[in-house]
Amino acid sequence: MLESIHLKNVGPAAETKLDLAPRLNILTGDNGLGKSFLLDIAWWTLTRKWPAEVNPKLTTGQMARPRNGEEASIAFSLTGKAKRQAYSSAFNRYQQAWTIPVGRPVNPGLVIYAQVDGSFSVWDPARNYWRKKSMTEGPERPHAYVFSPREVWDGLPGERGMLCNGLINDWSGWQKERGESFRLLSAVLDALSPDGEEKLTPGALTRISLDDVRDMPTLRLPYGQDVPVIHASAGMRRIIALAYFLTWCWHEHVHASKLLGQEVADQIIFLIDEIEAHLHPRWQRLIVKSLLEVVNNMALAARVQLIAATHSPLVLASIEPVFDEQQDAWFDFDLVKSEGQERHTVQIEKKDWVRQGDASSWLVSDAFDLGSARSVEAEEALNEAAEALKDETFDHKKAQALDQKLRTLLSDTDPFWIRWRFVGEKRGWIR
Template identity: 60%
Template sequence: MLKSLKIQGVGPAPKMTLDFGSRLNLLTGDNGLGKSFLLDIAWWALTRKWPAQINPKLTSGNMARPTKGEGKITFEFTGKAKAEHYTSTFKPKVQDWTGRPGRPSNPGLVLYAMSDGSFAVWDPARNYWIAHKNLDTQERQPAYVFSPAEVWDGLRTDDEKWLSNGLIRDWASWQKENGQAFQQLKKVLEVLSPSPEELLTPGELTRVSLDDVRDIPTVRMPYQQDVPVIYASSGMRRIMALAYFLVWAWQEHRQAAKLLQQPEAHQVIFLIDEVESHLHPSWQRKIVPALLNLMDSLAQEAETQLITATHSPLIMASVEPWFDHQQDAWFDLDICQDKENQVPQVKLTRREFIRRGDASRWLTSEAFDLASARSEEAEQTLNDASEALKREDLSKNEAVELDKRLREVLGDTDPFWMRWRFVAEQKGWLE
């Protein structure tokens, strides 16, 4: 498991320290404060490669560089044979981060789902160093990093060797064989579905064009039509891609471990940026608990850890029944005023997870920092009305105008109405 990260002189904050929970870790904060950056750093700490370094087609996942002075990244994780604890510094002359000589620790299977639809997989059976004539070498692919298009169409090396067939070909092949991989895919899709009434069920394979000879998988919609996966909605494509990579990564890992006659991964670490991306609220309520269950069921003998960034109050509300302070953690990024220099500064805080019982209450928590769970217009009107209720000199015309504004922004059953109408009628402002 990734145990800790300490970052100094790199990214949006002068320094950040994270002591991770062993199971679930949540990252919240406004856009641009460093959530994706922290996930990139986590991936690099575990694999020692930046995603865009392996696949230049990516538009994210680039190497982190110091903002000024000497940058340091300290990380600690539990490895297969030993724990890894190391401080890496950036060397301007070589434009890279220092690494410990010799064979690094093995962090287990590492998966990274980026917000733009890219995916990365590091497999200890396929990407770790190998011994050749008693010497450690790195002749294997350093990791599998897919651009959004390669997720669906397959991943090849520069010399045109196929590393992955991609979702479309693999799904079609698994469905024709109807073996373990396809049964596992169906199960994963079922678990990740938003409800029993809206199950993601594979339909019949089909062709979509005279010029495309591929058999295209389909998904059966609630209205009983089989829709080719390439025409599915963004949310459904996101879930299908997550399901595919969970199955593909574990199936390929098990086969490689068997060929090498070595044990399967002792732990699985899954990094997900914007886990709610493209998803309907009904899906957002279910996705994190479903992923935790799936990781445990796929890798039954391995420890599993999920680290995810989110902008969704429903995600935070959905984990309330699951959150365990002994093995889970919530980290929040905020803009704060630096008392010494009197300038705004990004600050990372590990916050206490308090069950709020309602997603709207999460909007007004430290996670999202909204003054209310209303529109800006409603919030301003309520503030004006609340201040008006304190005044003794409010005119009838002012009260009538406020009443009109309230009617435009509040629902008929809003609790503020009772207070407003009672006071306004008592004072004779409204008839």
């Protein structure tokens, strides 16, 4: 597992320190405070390559650049098979690269990274581990398998052939073969989708164009259509891609481990950005729990560490029943300005987990820092109304105008009415 990250003079903050939990790690915070950046850093500490360095087609996952003119370092610690190790890497300005400690690093297990733009990366200990000790040990292995969004669907070309056939070819091949891969893919699709009409079920293979000879997988949708996967909604495509990628990674890993005569990985680290991306609330409410379940069921003997960024209050509400402070952690990124300071700084704080009960309450918690889970107009009117309630001498005409405004902004059943009406009647604003 990834135990800690300590950054100096790299990223939005001058210094960033994080002690990660062994199972679930949730990152929250406003746009631009460095959640995705931290996931890129996490990927690098585990694999020593930036995603865009492995695959130049990527527009995200670039090498971290130090803040101007300052010494920068990335320190981190990992535990792998029976071994814990701490590392520190400094930025070498002359080489414009992060120095990497020599020697065989700790094997972090299978590392999977789902980026927000639909690119996916995997680092497989059976296929990407640094095993080369001299120039005579055969050709270089790929550093990692890094897929641009399109390559996940159409396949990942390598230097000497295809590294991966992609979702469309693999799914249709697996479906025709009716073997273990198709069974696993179907089970993963089932686990990641809500019960009822929205269950993701593979339909019959089809062709979509005279110019594309591939058999196209479809989804059987409740309105009586088998919809080609490339026409499916963005949310469904996100889930399909996740389901396929997990299935592919695990199968290839098992296969490669067999070939090498090795045990399969006993550890899986899964980085996922904006875990709710494109998903309807019904799906958002499932995603963390079902992903953990899927990975645990796939790799029965492996420990699973999940590091996920989210902007969804529902995701936080949904994990309340499973969150366990012994093995899970919540980190909140915030802009802070201390007294006397001219500028804001970004701070990452490990927060105590306090159940909020529902998504609205999460919106007004430290995770999202909103004044209320309402429109800006309703929030302003309610603030005015709260002032009015406190002020015994509040002008009656103004109170009546405010009453009219509240009627256009609040629902008829809003709990605020009880107090407003009680005080209003007592003071004679409302008759």
